[in-house]
Amino acid sequence: MSDAIVWPGSAVGREVLGGKAASLDALMLHGFDVPGWFVVRGDAGDCWENGLREALLRLAPRGERVAVRSSAREEDGAAHSYAGQFESYLGVAHEDVAARVRDVWRSAESARVERYRSDVAGRAESTRPAVLVQRMVHAEVAGVAFSADPTTGQRGVAVVAATPGLGAALVGGEEDADSWRVARDGAVLDRRIATKRVRQESGVDGVREVAIAAELASAPALEDDDVRRVAALARRAAAAFGAPQDIEWAMEGGRLHLLQSRAITSLAALADPDGALAIWDNSNIAESYGGVTTPMTYSFARYAYEHVYRQFLRIVGVSDAKIEENGGSLRTMIGLVRGRVYYNLLSWYRALALLPGFRLNRRFMEQMMGVREGMPEEIVRELGVSSRGEKWRDTIAVARMAIRLAVGNARIARSVREFHARLHRVLDTLPLPLSELRPDELAAHYRELERELLTSWDAPLLNDFFAMIHHGALRRLVEKWGSAEHASIHNDLVAADGQIVSAEPARRIREMGRTASHEPALVAALSTGTPAQAQAAARANARLRAELDDYLARFGDRCLEELKLETETLVDDSMPLLRAIGRAAQARLREKPPAHAVDIRADAERRLRAMLAGRPLRRWIAGRVLSQARARVRDRENLRFERTRVFGRVRRIVLELGRRLAAMKLLDDARDVFYLQIDELLGTVEGTGTTVNLRGLVALRRAEYEGWRREPAPADRFETRGIVHGPHDHRGAPSAPEEAVTGESRVGTGCYPGTVRGRARVVHDPREAELQAGEILVAERTDPGWVMLFPAAAGLLVERGSLLSHSAIVARELGLPAVIAVPGLTAWLRTGDEVELDGRTGVVRRLAPETADAQ
Incomplete structure (x- = not known):
């Protein structure tokens, strides 16, 4: 041969x-x-x-x-x-x-x-x-089949096409053919029977065309049972090759032959519309994890989210068995898409549905949890309709939850004190500095943080819940018992507490600004000098040096993007702080909130007393709610600062381990550690890791993440089906063109009263901000690191946020007129626009140049 x-x-x-x-x-x-x-x-x-x-x-x-x-x-x-x-x-x-x-x-x-x-x-x-x-097969009927629908992308639907005789005319596109779509269970979903004119036959003289009788032209080429046989053949071929297949087949004397099989190449670009739906949204989480986030931060955050919400479900009375049954949703509350962190909304909805009595009052609970859009019908159907017995069980569960929450509310102050004590014991009692601990001791210290704090976050969770309840209750009481003129006093009533630690950085910056303001050369170095000049000038002033060291010891972890472990803190780079001190010195701002901050709170209290005069029961109720609202809002913000400290300690443990791995030549640089996941880092120490080639792993991830930084970011909200990182562009559904942001006024939510006019400074990255004294700070969103810009600002405008957001609370403490939740703010205003804001009514006006000059 x-x-x-x-x-x-x-x-x-x-x-x-x-x-x-x-x-x-x-x-x-x-x-x-x-x-x-x-x-x-x-x-x-x-x-x-x-x-x-x-x-x-x-x-x-x-x-x-x-x-x-x-x-x-x-x-x-x-x-x-x-x-x-x-x-x-x-x-x-x-x-x-x-x-x-x-x-x-x-x-x-x-x-x-x-x-x-x-x-x-x-x-x-x-x-x-x-x-x-x-x-050659002398086929009575032949055709093609796809194990998956190449048009829709449905992997669970096979498509069969058939024509009488040989299938060459069908494959070549010369003749139309009958077609069927077949589900995985064999059900024929739909069929399209063509009018067939001719059939090709193979004989001794080769291939010839034979006319089909008119009465047979519209008859199906295959019976449904044979359609199922062909669909099954295509699926068998797909299983054999491990990928969806496009096959040619022929049937002769009832015998089904497979003529050829090839991959359906077009499916690689199609998501399966029958795959599990996921809705991704970053509208709130981007404030904490904006931009590309490293594997270390994401893996740590994902663990924290899962375990914190497991605790919350236990607090409200959900059984451990029910929690474990829904562990998949709790493990996927956040996801990482092209390096960006997103909420997986359907996992949140499913977690929300675990709350006792959810089916009795779904809409109320969605509003209470801050869900912007109603639960998708796909999830509603998944939950089903409550029977009468289930409604009774839900009612009993709600009653039990109410009792548990009432008990929790009664002892919340004690719970917060115990949490602070536990946190200080874990963070402040290390026998040696981190730099002197062995790698195994560093890993053990992280495990202690995990055990004592991350999985025991009960007090902050309950306090957050009660802050929302009591602040909302105070607002509703004022609206119900007062008149229109009392509409905003609930904000004034919780202002100027004086015990909120988040306001202390701004006060200290003001004080350091006052210290520096007596030396013009020092102010110039801090404001415009090089990093070396600013550092040297600050260190040369003994009082400023002491104040600066004290600030960094207390607030060194409170920085921009402080929840991202890879972020360089003020201890690593103090230039943002030195620039903030320079701006405060130029502005010559005072160290304490303006006197009118306390006056406004006292005035609100007088108005509340007048509103409730002659109503002793209402006055008592309002007093109790106000006391709780103040305490819970204060503790909420202070506990968030403690969260900053915990994240700061984790950051230092991770970096210290990175230094040890770099010294052992397992990493090229200590900061490469942020391209590992937390379990990979600890696994290297504890012997549970799956690779020791950390350098290669880091190089692979660094290249991937740098590519994501160069690419356009995914949409703020989008859907995926099936494999999340599969054939999706993550661009979101097409939306109707937005109306141009026009007009000279907007209305947001007033946070702190006061009318301010000034020049707008739109800031997207506070590290590059050049805020001048007296300007109005304009931002899409803020995090605690933005507080360094507040001392120089005459007012604050924020596109997103709520009355309990960090920026709103700190603005009230500093007596800084502020308006938040202003729709389309950063698309409407430009740096240099003259604006006027009313922190009581929430009205923001853009002034015409001649109006601004006159005023």
Whole structure:
């Protein structure tokens, strides 16, 4: 037998057999019914025809006609199919096979194939393909089938197309065919029966066309049972190759043959619309984890979210069994998409649905939890409708939860004190500095933080809940018992507490500004000098040096993006703080809140007493609610500062371990540690890691994350189906064009009263801000690190946030007129615009130049 002829099972591989024949070889090994074949090698020498006659007699001993098709190496591949690019011939007589083989080789050099190689496959070179010679099947019906729908992307729906006779006309697109869509359970979802004019038949004279009788033209080519057989065949081929397949098939005498199989290459760009729905939203979490977030921060945050909300569910009375049953939702409350952190909203909805009595009052609980949009109907259907018995059980569960929360409210002050004590014990009683601990001791200290704090975050959770309840109750009481003129006094009543630690950094910056203001050269160095000049000037002033050291010891972890572990703190880079001191010195602002802050609170209290005069019961109720609102808001902000301290300690542990790994040459640099996940870092120390090639892992992730930084960010909100990191562009659904942001006024939520006019300074990155004294700070969102800009600002405008957000609370403590939640603020205002804000009514006006000059 000639070396130019290769038979199935020769174990020569795709390089010799080509794509089409290699697939058939694999299918035969898996037991599929494939008509006999052999291959003429593409690299056959000049004497290749010598063994052709013998091969044909072996394949078709009675002289049966054969099919002659291309089988190029790149054909029917996972990336490109080359479908229809090469010539194929059916019903070829033995004496014509050699000529048809040469015709196939010539087609490989055609302009059509060369254009496909260049434009679609991205290849310019051409090689002579192998040629497949296969026994013809005298099919009564034939066609193609897809194991997945190539149009919709549904992996669970097979598509079958059939035509009477041979399937060549269908494959070539010359004739229409019947088609069916078949579900995984065999159900025929829909069918389209075509009007068929002719059928192709294979006979002794080759392939011929035969007219179909008019009365049979609209009859289905296959019965439903045979449709299911073909769909099952396509799915078997997909299982064999591990990827969705596009097959050609033929049926002869009831016997189903598989003629060829190739990957459905177009599916790689299609998400499966039947896959599990996920809704991703970063509208709130971006304030804490903006931009690209490293694996270390994400893995730590994901762990914290899961365990904190497990605790909350236990607090409100959800059983451990129910919590474990829904562990999948709790583990996926946040996700990482192209390096950005998002809420997985459906996981949040499912967690919300675990709350006792949720089905009794779903809308109220959605509002209470701050959910902006109603629960998707897909989740509502998943939860089902409550029966009468379930409603009674829900009612009892709500009563139990109310009792638990009442008890929790009664002892919340004590719980907060105990939490502070536990936190100080864990953070402040280390026997040695972190730099002197062994790696195993550092890992053990992290585990202690995890055990004592991260998984025991009960007091902050309860306090946050009660702060929301009592502050909301105070607002509703004022609105119900007062008149329109009392609408905003609930904000004034909780202002100027004096015990909120978050306001202390701004007060200290003001004090350091006063210290520096007596030396013009020092002010200049702090405001505009180089880092070296600013540092030297600050250190040269003994009083400022002491104040600066004390500030860094207390608030060094309170920085921009403080919850991202990779963030450099003020201890690492104190320039943002030195610039803030310089601005405060230039502004000559006072160290304490303006006197009117306390006056406004006292005035609000007088107005409340007058409003409730002669109503002793209402006055008592209002007094109790006000006392609780003040205490809970204060503790909420102070506990958030303690969270900052915990994250700061974790950051230092991680960095210290990074230094040890760099010293051992396991990392190139200590900060490379942030490209590891927390369990990978601890696993390296504890022996549970799965790789020791940390350098290679870091290099891979660094390249990927740097690519994400260069790419446009995903949309703020988008949906995915099935595999989240699969074929999705993460761009969100198309939306109607937004109306232009026009007009000269906007209304937001007033946080602190006072009318201020000044020049707007729109700030996107506070590290690059050049806020001048007396300007109005304008931002889309803020985090605690922005407080360094507050001392120089005359007022504050924020596009997002609530009355309990950090910026609102600190503005009230500092007596800084502020308006938050201003729709479209940063698209409306530009730096340099003259604006006026009313911190009581929430009205913001953009002033015309002539109006601003006059005022």
